[in-house]
Amino acid sequence: MQEKSISTANLEQCLKCNLCTLVCPMLAVNEQYPGPKKAGPDGERYRIKDPEYYDYALKYCLNCKRCEVACPSGVKIGDMIQTARIKYGSQSKIRGLHGLRDWTLASTDFVGGMTASPIAPVANAVLKTGVAKAVLHGTLGVDRHRTFPAYSSEKFENWFRKEALEAQAGFEKKVSFFHGCYANYNYPQLGKDFVKVVNAAGYGVELLEREKCCGIALMSNGFAAKAAKQGRINLESIRKAAGPVLTVSSSCTHMMREEYPEVLGLPNEDVKDRIMLLSRWLYPRLESGEVKLNFRKDFHMKVAYHTSCHMQRMGWQEFTLGILRKIPGLELTVLEPYCCGISGTFGFKKENYGYSQKIGELLFSEIREAKAKAGDSAPFVVATECETCKWQIEMSTGITVMNPVSIIAQALDSE
Amino acid sequence: MFLENSSKEYDVIIIGGGITGAATARDCALRGLKTLLVERGDLCDGASGRNHGLLHSGARYAVTDPEGARECISENRILRRIASSCIDPTGGLFITLPEDSLEYQEKFIKACRDCGIDAEAITPEEALRLEPAVNPRLIGAVKVPDASVDPFRLVDANILDAVRHGADVIKFRAVTGFLKENGDVRGIVLGGSSIRARQVVIAAGIWSAHLAELGGAHIDMMPSKGSLLIFGHRLTRMVINRCRKPGNADILVPGDVVSVLGTTSDKVPFEDCEDIRATGDEVSLLLQEGINLVPELSTTRIIRAYAGVRPLVVADKAASGRNVSRGIVLLDHELRDGIKGLITITGGKLTTCRLMAEMATDLVCEKLGLKIPCTTAEKRLPGSKVRKSGKDPVHKRAAVGRHGSEADIMDFNAKGAGEIICECEQVTRAEIEYSVKNLGVRSISDLRRHTRVGMGTCQGSFCISRVAKVLAEVLGTPDKADELVKDYLQERWKGMSPVLWGDTLREAEYMHKVHRK
Numbered sequence: 001m002q003e004k005s006i007s008t009a010n011l012e013q014c015l016k017c018n019l020c021t022l023v024c025p026m027l028a029v030n031e032q033y034p035g036p037k038k039a040g041p042d043g044e045r046y047r048i049k050d051p052e053y054y055d056y057a058l059k060y061c062l063n064c065k066r067c068e069v070a071c072p073s074g075v076k077i078g079d080m081i082q083t084a085r086i087k088y089g090s091q092s093k094i095r096g097l098h099g100l101r102d103w104t105l106a107s108t109d110f111v112g113g114m115t116a117s118p119i120a121p122v123a124n125a126v127l128k129t130g131v132a133k134a135v136l137h138g139t140l141g142v143d144r145h146r147t148f149p150a151y152s153s154e155k156f157e158n159w160f161r162k163e164a165l166e167a168q169a170g171f172e173k174k175v176s177f178f179h180g181c182y183a184n185y186n187y188p189q190l191g192k193d194f195v196k197v198v199n200a201a202g203y204g205v206e207l208l209e210r211e212k213c214c215g216i217a218l219m220s221n222g223f224a225a226k227a228a229k230q231g232r233i234n235l236e237s238i239r240k241a242a243g244p245v246l247t248v249s250s251s252c253t254h255m256m257r258e259e260y261p262e263v264l265g266l267p268n269e270d271v272k273d274r275i276m277l278l279s280r281w282l283y284p285r286l287e288s289g290e291v292k293l294n295f296r297k298d299f300h301m302k303v304a305y306h307t308s309c310h311m312q313r314m315g316w317q318e319f320t321l322g323i324l325r326k327i328p329g330l331e332l333t334v335l336e337p338y339c340c341g342i343s344g345t346f347g348f349k350k351e352n353y354g355y356s357q358k359i360g361e362l363l364f365s366e367i368r369e370a371k372a373k374a375g376d377s378a379p380f381v382v383a384t385e386c387e388t389c390k391w392q393i394e395m396s397t398g399i400t401v402m403n404p405v406s407i408i409a410q411a412l413d414s415e
Numbered sequence: 416m417f418l419e420n421s422s423k424e425y426d427v428i429i430i431g432g433g434i435t436g437a438a439t440a441r442d443c444a445l446r447g448l449k450t451l452l453v454e455r456g457d458l459c460d461g462a463s464g465r466n467h468g469l470l471h472s473g474a475r476y477a478v479t480d481p482e483g484a485r486e487c488i489s490e491n492r493i494l495r496r497i498a499s500s501c502i503d504p505t506g507g508l509f510i511t512l513p514e515d516s517l518e519y520q521e522k523f524i525k526a527c528r529d530c531g532i533d534a535e536a537i538t539p540e541e542a543l544r545l546e547p548a549v550n551p552r553l554i555g556a557v558k559v560p561d562a563s564v565d566p567f568r569l570v571d572a573n574i575l576d577a578v579r580h581g582a583d584v585i586k587f588r589a590v591t592g593f594l595k596e597n598g599d600v601r602g603i604v605l606g607g608s609s610i611r612a613r614q615v616v617i618a619a620g621i622w623s624a625h626l627a628e629l630g631g632a633h634i635d636m637m638p639s640k641g642s643l644l645i646f647g648h649r650l651t652r653m654v655i656n657r658c659r660k661p662g663n664a665d666i667l668v669p670g671d672v673v674s675v676l677g678t679t680s681d682k683v684p685f686e687d688c689e690d691i692r693a694t695g696d697e698v699s700l701l702l703q704e705g706i707n708l709v710p711e712l713s714t715t716r717i718i719r720a721y722a723g724v725r726p727l728v729v730a731d732k733a734a735s736g737r738n739v740s741r742g743i744v745l746l747d748h749e750l751r752d753g754i755k756g757l758i759t760i761t762g763g764k765l766t767t768c769r770l771m772a773e774m775a776t777d778l779v780c781e782k783l784g785l786k787i788p789c790t791t792a793e794k795r796l797p798g799s800k801v802r803k804s805g806k807d808p809v810h811k812r813a814a815v816g817r818h819g820s821e822a823d824i825m826d827f828n829a830k831g832a833g834e835i836i837c838e839c840e841q842v843t844r845a846e847i848e849y850s851v852k853n854l855g856v857r858s859i860s861d862l863r864r865h866t867r868v869g870m871g872t873c874q875g876s877f878c879i880s881r882v883a884k885v886l887a888e889v890l891g892t893p894d895k896a897d898e899l900v901k902d903y904l905q906e907r908w909k910g911m912s913p914v915l916w917g918d919t920l921r922e923a924e925y926m927h928k929v930h931r932k
Contacts, residue, residue: 002702002713007918012647012716015918015925016839016873034809042838045648045672045872046813053816055809073921 011080013073014041020067020077025339026060029358033060036067039084040077047084054088060355061085062343063220064309065254079262086224086263098349101140105345106221108213109230112151112185120151143353149186149391156184156191160207164195171204175281176241178234178256180249181213182387193409194248194278200412201282201291208237208245214252217345219263228264235260238271245271246278248405250385251344253277254310277385278405279320286326294413299329300378303407304370306363306393307337308386320385320404327411331378333370338363342392357396364396371399383407417584417855420605425451425583425612427779428603430590430626431619432456433463434566434765437573438772438791439618444580445794446776446787451610452574452582453603455589457861458854459570461620463765464864465691465723467643467677468670469654470494470502470564471766474509474534474557475661477526478519483742484530487766491560493792494569494769500798500819501568505669507561508546509658510553512707520555520658527559534559548650548709561654563670566765567864568817571854572796573768575821578853579797586855593630593757600630600748600756614779617759620726621688627759632752634759635729638685640722642693643677644701644914647716647872650674655708664704667712671817671867672840676705676712683724693720693913716918718872719910726761743767745774749782758782797821808833813841817867818849825849836885837878839871844885851889859903862886874907876926904930 007013020036021027027035034043039058046053058081067077094103104111115123126132127148137144156179168174175198183191195205212234215227234256238245247253256275260266268275285291303324307317317337324332341359346352367382374380382393382401390401427443429436432454440452454460473487495502511520520536527534535558542549542556549556578584585605594602594609602611617626624636649669657665668675679697698720705712728744744762748754760775773789780787798819807815807822810833814822825845827833832845850856850865859875859882862868868882869875875882879900887896904926911923 002717002917007647007716008711008714009648009716012872012918014872015922016877017925018877038835038838041872042841045839046841048649049669049672050816053812057809073918 010075011041011044014075015073017072019070019072023066023070025064025066025341025359026062026355030060030355032057034058036077036081040067040080041075044080044084047088051088054084056089058085058089062309062339062346064339064343065313066309066339069313076262079259082219082259082263085222086219090222090224097139098141101142101349102221102345103223104140105142105348106217106223108181108185108217112181115151116153116155116185118153120153124150137350141350142348143350145353145395146348147395149182149387151185152188154188156188157207159188160191160195164205167199168204168206171199171202173202174204174206175243176208176238176245177205178208178211178238178245178247178252178275180247180252183248190248190403190406193403193406194246196409196412196414197278197282197405198246200293200414201285206241208234209240210237214255215264216251216255216259219255219259220344220346224264228266231256231260231264231266235266235268235271238275243274244281245275246281247275248278248385248403249387250277250308250311250314251388254314257314277316277319279323280316283319283322286323295327295411296413297328299327299411301329301407301411302331302333302374302378302380303383304333304335304367304380305404306335306340306367306382306384306389308384308389309339311385312337323408324383324404327408330407330411331374335363335366335370338366340389340392342388344388347392356392360392360396364393367393367397367399381407416578417586419585420588420608421451421583421585421610423449423451423583423610425449425610426783427451427614427616428453428610428612429616429618430603431617431622432458432570432574432584432586433461433618433620434459434570434573434768435620435760435763435771436618437570437577438768439616439760439775440577440582440584441573441580442772442776442789442791443779444577444582445790446780446785448779448783450577450582451612452577452584453588453590453605454584454586457586457864458574459567459864461622462723462725463566463570463620465643465721466566466641466765467666467668467675468564468566469666469668469765470562471764472507472560472562473530473532474507474523474527474559474561475656477530477532478523479661480742481526481530484526484532486743486770487764488530488532488560490767490770491562494564494766495562497792497794498564498569498572498796498799500821501565501572501796503563503669505561505563505653507559507654507656508542508549509557509559509656510542510549510708511555511658512550512552513554515657515659517555520557523658524557532559546651546653546655548711549655550707550710555658557658561656563654563668564765565671565817568798569765569768571865572798575797575853584855587857590626590629595631598631598754600754613756614782615757616775616779617757618761618775620761621685621724623726623759623761624685627748630748630757631754632746632748632757634746634761636761637727637729638683638688639725639727640681640683640687640691641678641725642697642701642720642722643675644698644705644720645718646674646676646712647718648672648674650709650711650715657708662704664701665708667705667708672871673718676701688724691722691724692909693722695913697722698913716872717914718874718919719907720913721910728762743771743774745771745778747778756782810835810841810843814843814846818846821849836882837866837868837871839873839878840867840869842866842868847882847885848889851886856886857890859883859886859899860906869903869907873922874911874926875903876922876929879903900930
């Protein structure tokens with residue numbers, strides 16, 4: 001009767017079963033938040049009628065996409081909420097001190113580009129002081145419990161060009177590397193570990209012609225137009241790169257694969273399948289025997305794996321776990337996939353700090369238990385692909401968090 | 416006030432709680448008459464609750480019925496002012512497709528202007544910019560002052576105003592006969608009891624024929640069935656019409672949060688009017704035609720299908736039975752049939768309800784020997800008071816959207832009052848309490864007509880048990896919640912069954928799983 005039996009309008013596919021409501025971590029701790037069903041498909045019907053129905057409480061959405069994982073009808077609830085925030089609740093310019101804060105938190109390239117330089121040690125030292133934290137808390141509204149991730153004195157890109165580029169010429173097969181802001185400005189060791197693992201797998205590494213921040217922080221803070229501009233640059237560079245474009249951060253990856261088209265309106269079908277985390281690329285190759293990695297015999301580590309929200313949404317945790325299980329001497333525990341609560345820049349804002357910590361508590365207590373159970377026979381770390389989960393878990397539990405790529409790199413027998 | 420029965424004697428009794436009866440009751444009460452309205456079911460139960468919700472500009476009738484068109488544009492302007500809370504001034508667009516003719520469009524524009532209707536031709540590009548969802552094949556478009564009107568709220572507002580001016584209302588009691596003295600009507604019989612009045616006005620839509628018969632008069636009426644489809648959300652901002660001679664399924668109205676497509680037009684026997692429902696064939700026809708207006712209709716979820724009956728009157732003096740009027744029919748049975756005390760007002764349109772009421776009330780006053788001027792065109796209806804907008808708390812916004820300034824008398828401060836009970840339509844406890852108190856609600860179906868409870872995407876699958884619990888509590892019969900749910904689901908099923916495929920089929924399956932026992 002109708003051309004298709006299933007509505008193309010995604011909000012129409014919602015049956016109002018409320019599975020999403022059950023899994024929403026924000027709703028569990030904050031009654032001001034309407035929850036994914038009300039904020040998503042329910043609210044959308046009313047917003048279509050009149051934008052006046054936009055509810056500013058949508059700002060509490062963590063964009064964790066757990067609602068989308070739970071939805072049996074394939075409704076892109078999280079995307080719908082993000083889109084509504086952009087369409088109806090966007091900041092077109094920086095308003096007030098909180099606006100300035102949001103812009104600063106979101107502008108990873110700008111701030112990172114300035115700070116990840118020889119001035120980094122000074123900046124890091126200043127940002128760590130109680131005075132600086134009190135000032136940031138009181139003026140900009142960056143919660144005093146937070147410490148900005150330390151900036152590196154040398155960007156990964158610079159290191160790569162100086163120290164690694166030449167060696168890559170020796171590889172016949174190549175992959176491209178989207179390193180992300182964290183590896184570039186804060187923790188170049190992660191990028192170095194990536195190069196080590198890929199080289200050990202017999203592949204050379206190339207950087208993209210131009211790489212900008214994926215834009216996730218801009219999008220979440222209401223600067224969608226800027227995010228889209230950066231997205232276009234990235235997609236253009238990815239189109240020019242020939243083979244797979246590998247990543248180390250689950251959030252950047254999810255952003256470029258899913259949110260570019262769904263939220264920012266940037267079509268990416270032609271390149272989407274080439275954008276993936278290193279583990280998604282590596283594990284099938286290890287399984288098929290195409291790639292062989294030699295691991296150290298004397299490696300000992302107890303690893304508790306935390307599935308970040310965006311990793312969960314992509315459903316790729318098994319690829320990482322598969323590799324970790326192949327490492328001799330690595331004892332693996334898989335944590336329940338609770339949200340850590342930080343949601344990128346969300347938890348940095350003082351008005352959200354309380355919610356962040358409440359949401360994360362389930363995860364933190366599980367990690368503490370896992371550590372107590374693990375004992376002292378080997379170093380205990382938490383592994384996760386998301387850098388903001390890392391900051392949150394480290395701040396809240398005091399336990400070291402590593403990207404699985406770094407764990408693999410450490411376990412490699414490089415002789 | 417709302418009563419179960421009454422021993423008072425009235426100046427006027429109005430039979431029928433649709434828009435004609437409600438507007439007449441309001442007019443009578445505003446003129447100071449002791450007024451009673453009697454309705455056998457709930458308010459808005461008949462054609463008044465089963466139509467497009469279209470506030471005609473008159474454009475649709477300009478070519479074929481200029482007199483009707485003039486009535487429409489004049490009433491359109493009045494209702495926008497006095498019933499602003501019931502009206503969404505969407506504007507309307509008449510589109511011409513390649514299979515229609517631009518010559519007709521020219522004729523149409525001229526006819527509109529002759530009737531005093533603003534009709535502005537725009538280019539197809541401009542039309543697509545205004546309404547990206549309309550058929551891109553269009554070759555012409557005309558903007559007219561059509562609007563969307565919420566018929567439920569319009570009836571409620573008239574009833575509220577009538578009651579606040581002293582009128583009584585008896586719902587859920589059917590008129591079974593008339594009190595007659597010397598062949599003249601002196602009141603009505605409600606089953607075992609009777610109520611006296613100096614004048615009785617039949618305003619019962621298609622059921623007017625039957626009532627007139629009870630009173631000893633004959634009206635030659637023709638039930639004309641119109642079926643409509645409700646789509647899950649608003650696809651267009653404006654009312655979309657086809658610019659051609661009026662036909663099937665050529666109007667799409669954005670009503671509240673949904674889109675309503677209609678209608679068909681078929682003569683049906685009187686027996687069918689009691690349980691009128693849309694058929695599969697009508698659904699196919701509506702879809703086939705509707706996608707020419709807005710192609711996206713072919714992939715949008717249909718929430719339900721429904722049908723109403725137009726009360727067409729075969730013109731009294733016409734030689735042939737084919738000459739049927741959709742215009743206003745006011746019958747003075749004293750003059751026509753020698754029955755004093757009985758008047759019938761029927762025909763007409765939702766848009767002309769106020770005018771029909773004025774005509775009927777004028778006649779009532781004349782019969783009572785009174786000369787009281789009509790003020791209904793000047794006085795704003797309840798809900799349409801000017802209020803500051805924009806700063807309402809989120810949980811109150813949907814109630815304001817539906818009830819306008821009436822939302823300000825809902826008690827949102829009581830504990831739990833802002834809690835959303837029906838999530839699709841964002842109906843709060845405060846709104847439910849208001850409806851029971853002010854509109855005599857008894858069942859979930861009644862509540863639905865006054866609040867949109869259960870009218871949304873899930874048709875009550877998820878929230879209806881919660882609604883039933885709250886309603887049963889407010890009604891003071893907390894143990895009756897189960898019964899309320901059962902009745903309601905049967906009624907919903909009627910509208911879902913003709914459109915059971917795709918997402919609506921999945922919804923029905925889900926509804927069944929949730930509510931089976």
